[in-house]
Amino acid sequence: VPPMSVVFLLLLLLTCLSGIAQPTDSIPLRHGAHRIGNRTDSDMAHWRDYGLGQFIHWGLYAIPGGFWHGQPVNGAAEWIRSSKKVDPKEYDALISQFNPVKYDPVAWALMAKNMGTKYVTFTTKHHDGFCLWPSKYSDFTIMQSPWKKDIIKPFVEAYNKQGIDVYLYFSIMDWHNPDWRYELKTKSDSVAFDRFKEFTKNQLTELLTLYPTTKGLWFDGTWDKSWKASGAFSDELEQYLKKLRPGLVIGSRLRADEKGNRHLDANGRLMGDYHQVWERKIPETIAEVKGYDWECVMTVPENQWGYNARWSGHVKSSSEIIEMLANCVSKGGNFVLNFGPKGDGSFREEEIRLAKEIGNWMAVNGEAIYAAGQSDFRKEDWGYYTKSKTSGKTYMVVFNTPVTNMLKVNIPKNQKIASQKLLGSKQVLPLEHIEGRMHYIRLPGGVRQQPAVIELQLISDDQKKELDVPKT
Numbered sequence: 001v002p003p004m005s006v007v008f009l010l011l012l013l014l015t016c017l018s019g020i021a022q023p024t025d026s027i028p029l030r031h032g033a034h035r036i037g038n039r040t041d042s043d044m045a046h047w048r049d050y051g052l053g054q055f056i057h058w059g060l061y062a063i064p065g066g067f068w069h070g071q072p073v074n075g076a077a078e079w080i081r082s083s084k085k086v087d088p089k090e091y092d093a094l095i096s097q098f099n100p101v102k103y104d105p106v107a108w109a110l111m112a113k114n115m116g117t118k119y120v121t122f123t124t125k126h127h128d129g130f131c132l133w134p135s136k137y138s139d140f141t142i143m144q145s146p147w148k149k150d151i152i153k154p155f156v157e158a159y160n161k162q163g164i165d166v167y168l169y170f171s172i173m174d175w176h177n178p179d180w181r182y183e184l185k186t187k188s189d190s191v192a193f194d195r196f197k198e199f200t201k202n203q204l205t206e207l208l209t210l211y212p213t214t215k216g217l218w219f220d221g222t223w224d225k226s227w228k229a230s231g232a233f234s235d236e237l238e239q240y241l242k243k244l245r246p247g248l249v250i251g252s253r254l255r256a257d258e259k260g261n262r263h264l265d266a267n268g269r270l271m272g273d274y275h276q277v278w279e280r281k282i283p284e285t286i287a288e289v290k291g292y293d294w295e296c297v298m299t300v301p302e303n304q305w306g307y308n309a310r311w312s313g314h315v316k317s318s319s320e321i322i323e324m325l326a327n328c329v330s331k332g333g334n335f336v337l338n339f340g341p342k343g344d345g346s347f348r349e350e351e352i353r354l355a356k357e358i359g360n361w362m363a364v365n366g367e368a369i370y371a372a373g374q375s376d377f378r379k380e381d382w383g384y385y386t387k388s389k390t391s392g393k394t395y396m397v398v399f400n401t402p403v404t405n406m407l408k409v410n411i412p413k414n415q416k417i418a419s420q421k422l423l424g425s426k427q428v429l430p431l432e433h434i435e436g437r438m439h440y441i442r443l444p445g446g447v448r449q450q451p452a453v454i455e456l457q458l459i460s461d462d463q464k465k466e467l468d469v470p471k472t
């Protein structure tokens with residue numbers, strides 16, 4: 001038997017020759033990924049089936065809404081405190097104005113339900129450090145505002161009542177806390193940041209204790225050197241939170257390994273339950289998904305998460321958003337659309353209309369989205385295939401109708417199409433065999449306001465033979 005060193009070298013050579021850096025555990029890590037591959041438990045299976053989610057960014061930044069002293073401020077509205085035009089003390093004084101008299105979590109939850117939302121991620125504390133819950137560990141909370149009531153509790157209750165799971169967004173970076181550090185340069189930095197880490201753990205314990213139906217935590221603000229130098233803490237924190245709330249879903253933005261790597265550890269293994277890099281972008285190919293669980297979080301304007309009174313640039317239509325949703329589901333991911341309520345707790349007209357239009361489409365075509373994922377079909381130009389994990393049916397979500405109305409369908413080996421119907425009308429559509437596995441399905445003519453979905457019932461070739469046998 002060749003000595004282990006030869007075997008190891010051969011393995012290493014094979015890996016290099018393979019041309020792609022396969023994750024290997026060649027670098028010993030104490031605080032890297034602790035699991036190879038995806039979670040297999042029921043909580044994660046439930047997460048995979050959501051399809052459509054809602055993100056809500058709400059806090060003090062919704063009061064200025066992207067403007068300061070009457071002037072528009074460039075950048076994302078929820079980042080306005082960091083603008084050179086803004087005095088942070090003046091920004092923090094906004095707390096005395098936070099009195100959202102139109103805040104109606106029951107109405108919010110109903111809008112989300114009617115949109116077809118299955119889960120929601122809600123900002124408990126964004127980078128500005130303002131806590132929407134009565135945190136004992138901060139004096140910069142909803143209790144020090146004129147509102148003086150917990151925002152999160154009625155929100156969680158209202159959404160849960162509509163059958164929508166709640167995930168809590170939490171920014172590690174906290175501009176208000178004097179112990180926050182971007183970088184640990186001195187001993188005193190480390191002493192302060194140790195206090196900050198304790199504060200963070202305490203606040204997260206509060207959130208999971210006060211809101212026990214929370215299904216997961218959505219971390220943000222973890223890109224600075226101070227956090228990259230805190231890999232061990234981030235690992236211990238994740239393990240602590242999962243012990244506190246078994247089944248909790250936490251994405252890859254929380255963790256760093258002991259070498260400062262984020263999302264993937266030094267061995268190329270994902271740290272977290274799903275890949276949390278898809279922010280305002282969707283994987284171009286299924287290869288980019290790398291087999292991870294993933295979700296895409298998306299803004300309606302180009303890059304505004306908190307309320308901005310002036311949406312400049314392109315504002316997405318409901319059809320564009322539905323295409324993004326179908327695109328994500330066709331690649332095995334979830335799609336999460338962001339809403340930014342105004343300072344008074346009301347939603348802007350554009351978002352109310354979008355929620356309605358998306359909901360109308362989901363009411364007819366939701367079976368192509370919920371508990372659906374990648375199909376066995378090769379992608380075609382007209383749109384996306386999805387496959388239901390429950391019914392096993394395949395769906396064609398059509399966005400780009402050819403001028404001929406003829407949709408090319410390349411049927412996978414050993415399969416035949418037993419039926420092809422338009423969702424909603426249940427209208428059977430003409431199927432024409434071209435040659436080999438290539439077929440055409442003809443869409444009815446006429447202008448459509450929203451994407452059409454065709455339900456394909458497939459059977460295997462041998463099943464079809466049984467069906468074709470004349471009944472004796």
Ligand SMILES: C[C@@H]1O/C(=N\OC(=O)Nc2ccccc2)[C@@H](O)[C@H](O)[C@@H]1O
Pocket residue numbers: 076078079220221223277279297305
């Ligand atoms: C969901 C968004 O998340 C953020 N930032 O995300 C990122 O920084 N994303 C990122 C950064 C580098 C590479 C890829 C994604 C926040 O700053 C923003 O206000 C919003 O809450």
